[in-house]
Amino acid sequence: MEQILVNGLYLGAQYALIALGLTLIFSLMNVLNFAHGQMYVLGGFVTYTIVSQLGLPFIVGLIGSAVTLAVVGAMIEKFLFRPVIRRSHREESTMLLAAGIAFFLDAVILLLFGEKQRGVPKIINGVFNWDFRIIMPYDRILIGVLAIAMIAAFILFMQYSRAGRAMRALAQDRVAAQLMGVDVDRYSMIGFALGAMLAGLVGGLLVTITGVNLGMGGPTSIKAFMMIMIGGAGVISGAIAGGFILGMMESIGLTVLAAYGDITYLVIFASLMVFLAIRPQGLMGKPWG
Amino acid sequence: MTAMLSFENVELYYDHVYALKGVSIEMQEGETVALIGANGAGKSSILRAITGLRKIHSGEIRYMGERLDGTPAAEIVRRGIAMVPEGRRVFPYMSVKDNLLMGAFTRTDKADIARTLDSVLTRFPRLKERFGQSAGTLSGGEQQMMVIGRALMARPRLLLLDEPSLGIAPKLVQDIARSIVAISRDEKVTVLLVEQNSRMALSISNRAYAMSTGSVVLSGNSRDLITDDRIKAAYLGGDV
Amino acid sequence: MTPILEVKGVTKRFGGLTANDDISFDVAEGEILSVIGPNGAGKSTLFKLIASFLKTTSGEVRFKGRVISDLAPHKVARMGVVRTFQETTIFRSMTVRENVIVAHHLRSKASLLGFFLGTRQARADEAEFGASADDIIAFLGLQPIAEELASNLPQGHLRALSMAIGLATDPKVLLLDEPFAGMNHDETMRMVALVRRLRDERGVTVLLVEHDMPAVMKISDRIVVINFGQKIAEGTPAEIQANEKVIEAYLGSEDAAIGI
Amino acid sequence: MSTSTRLAGVAAFLLAVFVLVPWAIAASGRWDFYYTLTSVALLSIASAGVWLTFYIGRINIGQGAYALVGGYVSAILMTKAGFSFWLTLPLAGLFCAGLSVLIGLPILRLRGVYFAMVTLVLTEVARLSALALPVTNGAKGITSIPLPGEVSLFGLTLIPDFATLANPKLAFYLVAALLMVLCFAALYRIVNSRLGHLCRSLQQNEELSASIGVNTAYLRVLAYSISSFFGGIAGAMFVAISQSIYPSSFQVADSVNFMLNCFLGGLGYVFGPMLGTLLLYFGWDLLFTTGRFQLLIYSSLLIVLMLVLPNGILSLLDRKGGRR
C-alpha cells in the first residue's frame, strides 16, 4: 500500500508539472497546445545532448532545456499564435495551428536527434528500501523532490512576483489587465515561454529516468489534456490536482486491476468520461476568464 | 491654458457601426466632467479611446499637450491615466491585496507603492477588513470601492470612471459618489465620469457633456444642465 | 378572469446567494407588466425562472393554470412563453430574414426528416414561414435591412430583430429583457408604440424588464418592483411613483443625490 | 448563386469524379491514384461527420473511434455471421449512430475544449476496448476478410463480386466516390434545410435556440449521430479494402486528422472537409519524394497555410467578393 502511494506521488509530481505548463498557456491564450508533448520531448533531447554528448553536468542540461524551450515558446507565440488568433473567426482555428506545430516539432526532433531512444546516465545510484514496504531508487526520489520544488517555485512565482500577478490578472480579465498597464502581448509571450519552459524542464528531469524518444510527444499531450480536464482547464490548482489524481489512479489502477488484464487504462478513461459528464467543468471549475 | 485632455473631431467605429461621429470635448486639470446619455450613445467609446483599448479612425486625442491616440495602453497608464471599467472587472480569483497591487503595476518604487496602498486603505477601510479575501467574494459595492482603489494605486492624474453606479444598491451609490468628490478634492485628480444615473453624475461634476448616438448634443455647467428642461425630459425621467 | 401567468412564491438560490426570494405576482392576459429594480436585484434571474431556463429552488410558475417551471425551456417556449434577450443576443452570422425564419421553428408541422427530404408539408411550411417572416419584418419596419447580416446591424436594429425573433414564435406571453436600453428618446417612443401594437393587434401579453423609467411609466399597465431579490411593491405606474419604499430603494430621493 | 449555375457545378463535379478521373488515370497510367482518391473520398466522409459537429458548435476529435467501431461491426458481421458486405455497410453506420446516442447524451452537455478533450479520449477508449473485448479477436485483429460479394436482384447482377473483378481498385474507387457524393449531398441538404438553420442557431447561441422552442438536446444528439454514422460507414469501407482490421486501424492521429481536414477546408463551408482532406492527404503523398524532409515540409506548409488563411482555404472565395 505504501508503495502504491509513493509511486502515485512520484508520478503525480511529474504529471502536475507537465499539466501546469499546459494550463498556463490555456488560461492566458485560450489555446489548447497540442504541441505540449513535443516541447517536453525537445526538452529531454536538449538535456541529453548537453549531458551525454557534451559531457556537461546535469544541472547545465536542465538549464539548457529550460532556456531553449522558453525561447522556442516565445517564438511560437509571437510569430504563430498571435497573428492567427488576431485574424481567425473562430478560436478553434488555433487547434490546427497547434497541431501543425506539433508535427513540425516532431519533424525537427527527428532530423536533429534521430529516431533512437536516448538516455543519460543515472545521476545517483542506489535504492531506498524500507523493509520492502517502500522501494524507491534515490534518483527517483531526487527527481520527485525536484519536481515538487519546481511546482512550489512556480506557485510562489505566480503568487508573489510582479510578472506572476500580471499573468494571473491577464488570465482572469484581459481588458482589466490592460487597463492596469499590463502589456498584453508581452505577457502573453512570457506566459507561453514559461509554459513551454515547464514542459522542457520536465523533459530534462525525466530523461535521467525514462530516457527520451521522439514518440513520447503525442501521448504526453493527451495525458496532460486529461489532467487539466480532471482539475478544470486553466486553473493552477486544478492542474496540480489533476496531475496527482491521474498519478494515483495509474498507480492504484495498475496494482488493483492488474489481475483483470489489459483494462487499467480503459477503466481510467471510462471513469474520466463519466466524471466529466457529471462535472463538466472539472474539479476546480474554470474560474479564470 | 491648454486643456489637460482634448478630443478633436474624433471618429471611431466598430465593424461598420459608428460609435463616435466627430466628437470634440475638452477637460481642464482639476475638473470633474460627466458624460451622460443613453446606452450606446458613445460615452464608453470615449473612455475606450482614451485608454487605448480602441483605436480611433480619425481626429486627435491630446493629453497634457501631447498626442495620446496611438500610444500603447500600458504607456497610457504610465502617463497617469487610470480607469475604473464598466462592470467593475475585478480579478475575481486574486486577493484584494493583489488586485490593489495590480493597480500599481506600472510603478516600481516599492516604498512609494506601500504608501499609496496605505492611503487607499485609509480611504476605504472596508478593503482593509477584506484584505486577504479573493475579490470575487466581495459584494458589489465593495468591489466597486476596490476597483476605484485599484485605479488610485496608479496615482493617476486623470481618473476615468465608467458607470460606477451600475448594479449598486442606491445607498452605496451615494457612498461612491461621495468618494469620487473626496478623491478629486484630496488627490487633485481630474475626473471623467460616465454615468447612466444622470442625476448623480450632474450633481457631483463641474461640467457635463450630453451624448446621443455618437455625438455630443449638449454641454455646459452641470448646475445649469440639471435644471435644463431638455435634460430633464431626456435623462432625468420627469413627467412624460 | 384567471391570470395567464402566475408566479407563486418563487425562490432561487445560487449557493449561499438568494437571487429571488419568495416572489409572487399574477399577470392578466393582454396586460403589459414591467419588472423594475436596481441592477443585480434579480430581475434577469426571475425572467430565466419564468422561461424555465433556470429551475426554481422553491415555488412555481403557472401558465394558464399549468405548472411550467419544471419543463424544459423549449417546451415552455412551445406553450407560448417566449423570452427575448438583453442586448445583442441573436444569431449573428445569419441575415435578418434568416434569423426570423429560423425562429419560426415552433410552428413547423413537418418533421425534421420531412424538411431534409423536402416533403410537400415541409415546402408548405417553408413558404408559410417565409411569408410570415416578411410579415413580421414589415411589421417592425425592418424591410430595408432584411438581407443584412445580423452582426453588421447597429444596436437599435438588433433590438428590433430580437423582438422579431420573439414574434416569430407566435408567443402568448413575451418576456422582453431591457427592450429600450441604449435607445434615444425617439427610438424609445417608437418601441413603446410597437410593444403597444403588439398587445393591441396580436393580443400578446408582455412582461418587460427595464431601467428607462419614463418608458416604463408610459408603457406599463402595472409594475412590479424588486430589490435584493424581494418584491417590494406592485401597482399601477402612479402608485409606484408615489411609493416611499420604491423611491428609497430604487428611484432615489432627490435630496440624497444632490445634497452631497 | 442561381439554380442553373449550381446545377452546372454539380454536373461538372460528378463528371470530374466519375468520368474525368478514371479517364485521366487510364491515360496517365497512375493507377496508384485510385487508392489515394478512394482514401480521400472515405476520409472526407468521416471528416464531413466531424464538420457537422463543428456546425453545432462542438469540436470533435473522436471520429476515429466511430470509424474503428464501424470497421469492426462490418468485419465481425462478415466473418462471424456471414453477412454480405453491402448489408454490413449501412449496419455499421447505424450501429455507430446508435452508440453515439448513448455516448452523446452525457458528453454533449460539455462545450468547448472539454468536449474536444473527452472525444480525444474516446478514440483511445475505442482502441483499448477493441484490444480487450473477445468479439474483436483482441490484439490479433480480424484478417482475411472477404472482398465485397455480388448483389443481384431477380437474377440481374447489380454489383459484381469484387473478387472476380480484374480491377477492384476502380470498383472501390467508384463505390467510395459514390458514397462520398451521397454523404455530401445529404450534408448539403441538411445544411440548407431547416435542420441546418437550427444547427447553426445551436452553434451560435444555444440559449436563444431553446427559447425559440428548439429541443437543443435532441438536435445535438441527432447531429452527433449523423456524424458518427458517416464515421462508421467510412470505417467499414476501409475494412473492405484492406480486408483486415486491427485495434490500431483508426487511432488518435486519424481523429486529429479528420478535425484538421475540416479546419483546413474551412469550417464555414459544406465542401470544406472534402477539399481539406484532398489537400492534406494528397499533400502528404506528393511530398513523398522529399524523403526524410517530408514531415518537415508538410508541417511547415500546414503552418504557413494557417497563417495566411486562418479561416480555411475556402475563405478565399469570400475575399473575392463571394456571397459574404
Next chain:
Amino acid sequence: MKRRTMLRATALAAVASLAFSGLAHAENPVLKIGFVGVTSGPAAAWGTSNQRSMETRAAWINETGGVEIGGTVYDVEIVAFDDQKDPKRAIAGMEKMAQDGIHYVVGPNVDDGAAAVRPVAEQNGIIYFPYAFPKELYTPPASNAVLGMVANYQSGPAIYKYLIENHGIKKVAFVAANESDPLSQRDGGVAAAKELGLEMVSDSVTYQVDTTDFTPVLLPVIQTQPDLLVLSGVSPANAPQLIRSARELGYTGLISTETAQDAGVLQEGAGELADGFISVGGASTPELASDMMREFVDRYVAMFGEYNDESNTKVYALEYILETLKANPAAIEDVEAFKTTMDTFEAPNPFMVGDAKLTYVGMTSFGQKRQLSVPLVVNEFRGGAFETLFVAQVD
C-alpha cells in the same frame, strides 16, 4: 497565396527529386527495391533501421559497380515510403510501389500494416518482406509475404529451453505493451512457455507505451517472484526503463525478450542494470560477423552517423532479394518465378563467418518456405555490448 504555396511545394518536390536521381545517376539500368514502413513517430526506429540498412547496402553495391543479374549489371535504388505506422498509409505505399513497377518490397514493420497491404501485394504481384509475425500472412493461401526475421514463437521456445537447461528456471512472467503486436507476441510466448512445462506466474500485466514510470506496472509482477521475466515485443524505447525498474524493485532473476534491441540504447537507458539481459540479435557480434558485416557496419556509420544493432538482421532482406534474383533472373519481372526459386534457393551467407547459407525456411511454422533464414542469435547484454549466448537456425 494558394498558388504561391503550390508553386513552392512543386519547386521543393522538383529539387528533391533532382537530388535523389543524382544519387543513382550511373549509366547502369536501375533495379528498384521498395521499402514501406514507419520512419517517423514513436516507432520510427524500426523502419529507420530497415531503410538505412538497405540504403547503405545499395550504395555499397553501386559503388562497387552494381549487381549483375542475368548478364545485366544493375544499380540498386531503394524507394522508401513512410507509412507513419498507419495501415491505410501502408496500402498507399504499396500502391505506389506497384505504380513504380517494383516487385520486391521490404516492410511493413507492424502486424496491422502487413495485413492491410496483403490484397494490394497479391493483386499487383509484389513479394513483400514484413517484420510482423501473424502466421496467416505466411501460410497458404497467402503466398506473397516472406517473414524477414525470426518470429517470437520460434525464438521464444529456443530461449526458454536454453534457460531451463542452463539456469534451471521454473517460474516465468510475461509483460507486454497494450498494443496489437506485443500482445500477440505475448500470447505466443505464453503458449510456448507452458508447452515447455514452465509455471506461469503472471501473464496479464500490460502497460501503455507512453508510461513514464514502470514501477507500478512491474510491482505486481515482481511480487510473483518469477525466475524469468519476459518482455514481450518490447520496443527499444521501453526496454531499458522496464529493466531498470525491475532491477530497482529488487528483482534478481533473468530478463529476456524476443525482439532485437540496440546495445547503445540499453547502455544509455539502464547502464549496468541491463547486464545479463537476454535478447535476440543479428550477426554483428565478433564471434559471428564476417569482414563484410564489419564493413557494412562501418559504411552504415559513415552514412548515417550511428549504427543501430537492429540493422543486423534487417540488411538480410535486400541481400536475399538480390541473390534470389541472381539465381533466377526471370524473377525480376515475374514474382512467380521468384516463388519457385525460393523452394530450392541456396547461397553463401556473406555476413557470417563459416559456411552459413542464405536459404528460405518456414516449413514447420507455415507449411511453405516463406521466411528468411536469419541466424537466430541469442545475445546477452554485458558491459555495453552484446555477447552471443548461442546460435540456432529456424526449421
